[in-house]
Amino acid sequence: MANKxxxxxxxxxxxxxxxxxxxxxxxxxxxxxxxxxxxxxxxGILLSIASRNDPSDAQRELQRxxxxxxxxxPQINWGNKSxxxxxxxxxxxxxxxxxxxxxxxxxxxxxxxxxHPQVLCLDADxxxxxxxxxxxxxxxxxxxSAQRRQLYQLDLQRQGAEEDFxxxxxxxxxxxxMEFTIHPANREDLQRAFELTVRTHQLNTTGKTYSYEExxxxxxxxxxxxxxxxxxxxxxxxxxxxxxLVELCPEYWHIRLLLMSCRVVGRGVGTILLHRxxxxxxxxxxxxxxxxxxxxxxxxxxxxxxxxKFRTIQRDDDGxxxxxxxxYGLPPTPDYVRLRGGFxxxxxx
Amino acid sequence: xxxxxxxVRGFLAGLCDVDSLSDDDDIFAGGFxxxxxxxxMLNFIQSEFSIELDEDDYDMANFRSLNAIETFINEKQKDQx
Numbered sequence: 001m002a003n004k005x006x007x008x009x010x011x012x013x014x015x016x017x018x019x020x021x022x023x024x025x026x027x028x029x030x031x032x033x034x035x036x037x038x039x040x041x042x043x044g045i046l047l048s049i050a051s052r053n054d055p056s057d058a059q060r061e062l063q064r065x066x067x068x069x070x071x072x073x074p075q076i077n078w079g080n081k082s083x084x085x086x087x088x089x090x091x092x093x094x095x096x097x098x099x100x101x102x103x104x105x106x107x108x109x110x111x112x113x114x115x116h117p118q119v120l121c122l123d124a125d126x127x128x129x130x131x132x133x134x135x136x137x138x139x140x141x142x143x144x145s146a147q148r149r150q151l152y153q154l155d156l157q158r159q160g161a162e163e164d165f166x167x168x169x170x171x172x173x174x175x176x177x178m179e180f181t182i183h184p185a186n187r188e189d190l191q192r193a194f195e196l197t198v199r200t201h202q203l204n205t206t207g208k209t210y211s212y213e214e215x216x217x218x219x220x221x222x223x224x225x226x227x228x229x230x231x232x233x234x235x236x237x238x239x240x241x242x243x244x245l246v247e248l249c250p251e252y253w254h255i256r257l258l259l260m261s262c263r264v265v266g267r268g269v270g271t272i273l274l275h276r277x278x279x280x281x282x283x284x285x286x287x288x289x290x291x292x293x294x295x296x297x298x299x300x301x302x303x304x305x306x307x308x309k310f311r312t313i314q315r316d317d318d319g320x321x322x323x324x325x326x327x328y329g330l331p332p333t334p335d336y337v338r339l340r341g342g343f344x345x346x347x348x349x
Numbered sequence: 350x351x352x353x354x355x356x357v358r359g360f361l362a363g364l365c366d367v368d369s370l371s372d373d374d375d376i377f378a379g380g381f382x383x384x385x386x387x388x389x390m391l392n393f394i395q396s397e398f399s400i401e402l403d404e405d406d407y408d409m410a411n412f413r414s415l416n417a418i419e420t421f422i423n424e425k426q427k428d429q430x
Contacts, residue, residue: 299388306407 005045005120005135006094006199009085011103012051012058012076015124017065021053027061032128037070039131043138044145046092046152049074050084050101072152081108082115091159092152093262095201095297100135102127139198140191140212144239154235155263161235173268174336176233180272181341185226185243190215192240193228196259203260203270205305206320207295210245210257223248229273231264238263242273252324253281255290258301268334274308275330276339282327289313292321353398353419360393372415387412394418400425 010016016033019025037047047070051058055076062068073091075084081101089096097118103109104124113121120135130136138145158176165172185193190212197209210218218224229242242260246253255277260270281288290310292302302321310323333339350358358367361376364386370376377387390412395402400422411421 303388303391303407306404307409309407311404 003097003120003135004138004198005100006098007046007048007088007092007100008040008130008136009048009050009075009088009099009101010071011081011101011105011108011124012049012053012062014104015102015127016049016067017061021057021061027065029065029067030124030127034067036127036130037067040136041070041149042146043131043136043141044148045136045138046094046149047071048088048092049076050081050088050103051076052078052081070149072149072156080111080115082112085112085116085119091156093265102130138195140195142191142195144192144195147239151237151239151263154238158233158235170336173334176235176267176336178231178233178267178269178337180269180333180337180339181230181232182227182273182276182339183230183341185215185219185228187216187219189228189240190219193226193243196240196243196261197257200259200261201295202262202297203265203301204295204298205258205301206256206291206293207298208257208293218245225253227273227277229260231267231269244273244277246277252287252289253277255288258290269337271304271308272333272337272339274304275333278308278325279330282330285327287324287326289322289324292323293319351419353422354415356397357390357394357415357418360390360397370415374415375413376415377409377413394422398422398426400429 013020013022014030016029017027018030019027021027040047049058049071051074053076058076059068059074062071073088075087077084081103085096085099085101089099096116099116099118100120100122101109101112102122102124103112109121109123112119122130126133144151162172165175193215194210194212197204201207215226219226225244225246225248227244227246228240229244230240231238238261241264243257244255245257246255258274260273264270278288288310290305292305294302305323308325309328310325312321313324314322316322354372358370361367361370391402394400406421406425410417412418
């Protein structure tokens with residue numbers, strides 16, 4: 001399967017528009033560009049810019065052409081494009097192997113490839129056909145996809161507010177007015193659940209993906225619990241940002257998959273879903289088991305399990321580790337988050 | 350300031366304002382450092398002080414503050430000698 005692109009970074013001169021801004025050309029959009037931008041945006045592929053130009057002149061032209069609003073963290077400066085890509089990836093908290101870069105200049109593409117070989121570099125000639133390429137075709141386009149740009153824009157506002165905030169970090173978290181909601185997945189959540197298993201790598205305990213049909217079967221089975229987590233704060237929603245897939249065995253609960261979107265890193269909410277799940281099982285006097293499989297980027301999740309008192313009970317040849325936690329008293333949910341929803345755990349197990 | 354305290358402060362300097370961090374401050378709950386860096390800090394501690402963490406060492410009480418980390422490392426080094 002081709003690596004799906006999460007963010008496309010575009011050059012401007014002779015890529016987005018015909019002509020060179022610096023030379024005072026009359027600029028117009030290249031054929032198909034407006035449609036491609038709208039379509040990729042609808043699919044939840046983020047758009048940004050790496051262009052060597054004067055930032056205010058370029059912004060004015062992009063506004064005149066009616067496409068300025070599509071772009072997150074546009075990098076319009078005189079620096080290297082490889083540095084611009086690194087800045088965008090850092091700002092969006094995404095790995096560069098999910099980035100594509102499109103530019104008409106072979107030199108610029110070579111410069112980016114040299115520093116970031118994992119970035120897919122494309123010639124501007126292919127712009128109009130991007131939506132047909134497999135890398136730009138997510139398996140599902142969910143309501144979350146179409147909102148993704150706005151969700152990231154809210155994140156960027158939050159980052160700004162965080163940088164401006166002086167005082168203890170807990171006070172900042174408190175000022176966000178966060179609300180964390182846990183609820184059992186319903187049919188409308190399944191596409192998003194699938195999307196989360198495919199898109200999430202860092203905060204993912206096994207990396208195992210489940211097809212829509214598998215998730216649907218799991219959802220209907222009395223032996224499984226599929227929980228979705230949502231977060232919102234005073235800026236707006238983060239969307240559905242986490243899930244837990246739990247097998248309800250008579251003697252214990254078994255967390256087959258636990259994941260969180262990296263968009264909520266630093267919000268102090270990472271362990272809420274796990275703790276509430278443990279609490280529900282422990283209340284029944286049941287221990288909880290969990291699968292963990294290393295993917296090179298998810299050490300954080302192993303550490304999360306270990307700090308939640310999970311201990312290894314079995315290690316399989318294929319790299320799967322099974323851990324177990326015996327009932328103990330759990331810490332309360334941090335007071336800067338309001339917990340909503342939950343799940344009627346008496347109905348399970 | 351002990352060697353251990355100095356080394357851990359050196360590591361944390363890249364992540365937060367260590368000058369305003371006192372030796373008893375809660376590094377994570379107080380929010381000086383976001384928990385994603387916890388993994389990096391554990392890796393740093395293991396390589397810098399040549400110790401290996403067992404699963405039972407994964408207790409926040411061991412890593413909560415600079416003083417707690419220092420106590421933990423000292424004991425760990427004693428055990429592993």
